[in-house]
Amino acid sequence: FEDLGTEGYAPINNRPCSLEEIKLALKKLAKIHAISFQMAQTDNHELATFDKTFINTIDIANFPVLRDGIKLMKEVISDQPDLRKYLPHFERAELFLIPKVLDLLNAPKNGKHSRIQVLNHGDFHVKNLMVKYVDNKLKELILLDYQVSMFGSPAIDLHYAFTMMYSPSMRMENMDELLYYYTKNFQDTLHSVQYKGHIPTITELRAEMRDYRHWGLYLVSTLLCFNYAFMEGIGMNEIVESEDARRALLTNSKILDELRILLPRFLYLGCFEE
Template identity: 30%
Template sequence: MAFNKDEMHAPCWLNEGFFEKVLKQSENDAALTVAACKIIPGTRPGDHFASIIFRANVTYKSRGKASEVSLVIKTIPEDDGLKRDLLKDGVIFETETIMYTTVVPEMHRLFRSVGDDTELGPRLLYSSKEPKLVMVFEDLAKRNYGMKNSQLDLHEAKIAYTKLARWHAASLHLADTIPIITKLDKGIGSITNEEFDKMWDNNIGLLAKVCREWPGYEHYGDRVDNLRKGISQKTKDIYKFSESTLYNVLNHGDFHYKNMMYKTVEGKTQDILLLDYQLSIWGSPAIDIIYSLYNMCSTETRDNHRDELIKFYYDEFVASLNKFGYLGKIPPLINLHVEILKNGHLETFLASTFLPFMMVTFEEMMGDQLNQNPDEGIELFDVSDPEKMMEMMLAGFRRPIYVDAMKKYLPVFLHKGLLDL
């Protein structure tokens, strides 16, 4: 089984004393004692990026009774690298803490006030900035939620868009009374640094390279190469608040299928819960819609049901606003489509950088680049290694599933002007 290299060894401070502090708070029992804890890697390679995740099984005694609990711990890596550089100032942890402690609980209260039992995600049990940035959550696996290895079909996408529409509607309704909602501004476009800009630039270069390998598509190579001059800045501008935006909502900001957990009954997805609120940002709803179309939906879902899903999302958004008793002017569907078109360069950026990462598993991309540990039979991948990341991305760009998709999308981008800057 493959794991991220930086999650193979938990930091020394994740010990019985730490979990005793966590459980004393979450269980409201100052006399609680922890007997033992076992820590393992929390996710597979590719399931997340901007953090490290561990799962802990903790045995403890509270109010005279012995108990056991499974916890999920999110923190920052100890070693230097891309992830540590991205996380070291704590900004995105601050956003996620605000989301879990203030915004999402208010959304849940709003839902319950109108008889809606929608649940958005896991409970945050503990968070701290000192001495380390750390968050501890309930383990959704204990409630029979699991991860998926592939992007979503139409049925699953509708469940996810139902959650997103209610999230967006709640944020619009609560924006005046919970002003912090409109202050969240640290999305993907604003937190990336020079190393990330270089990685995106290199990825676009890889796409240009492989375009020249496809008969009949060679002429797209130069057009894609030219995107390197300004597509990153175009993307950053999309994530900035603008007075020209027709309407704003609180975007999840990282709405892809690996940031979700799925409850499956007899082989069919029944519910989806959302993870990772660290990039939530106030801005155009086009941010989440475009991002999810490429990073959440399968090729078949995206290509054959795009407008159907946008209308499905919009109808749920309007229904939720009406249920909440929203007194403002409800934006028409055409405004959403205008926002999606205005921000269309985000489609070009995502298709050129994120999409192969979402369409192909890490194991398929990496092949023999995974480092086998002969003693434990464990495969390791270091996501902080830029060289390996680039090798992996080139393999992804050459996978038939991605090649077939881009042969359809590049002419569409060309005809919409999305290959021009």
């Protein structure tokens, strides 16, 4: 980080990412995904050995921060008269969500390949970006920390970005635009290296997002509070270690207002159905 700092790079602290920053991050992610997609079409690669992330290599039962997202969400919506109608849906999802998520993350090594296979970053959130500005203009962005890169559906990273990188307004207003922007850069990268095979379409990328919808629900239930903590300058350790801190964030009026929009969307997309 110090070396990058001397080159003019800085982390994004105490604020949401701008749309310009998100697009540059997605462009770089799309290039990584596209090249690894190309590599995965040959037999002389070892991408499939990247099969471990921070969720599928531990016993989640021993990590309350990863285990209790649905429980906290149930508590929070129970106190909101207009959100209580979603309580039965969360109660049903609580019975299957974590096993379903582990199934999705372990799919490649269990021989259940999705239509599109790429090397995911695995921890694609705002704190793993550094940006370089010159004369108040964004010149460059670097993706950091590839410790849990994982071979599988690109929906793993894309749902993660939705929860952990996008600003609240982007989740509300720019989701379709950003998925299309990512897809276009994915396709353009494959064209630029003269890839001759089938190039995934936006329809196929949307199908991946749908198939991994339970991953998306898990992330919002478990990690959305981290996104808000990052914007407000609250330390990650405090959120990881303190259920009270996570509960306080989830009862923030801004998160509640966002849930009023997200929860109907999840219901209509079938996220609460096994």
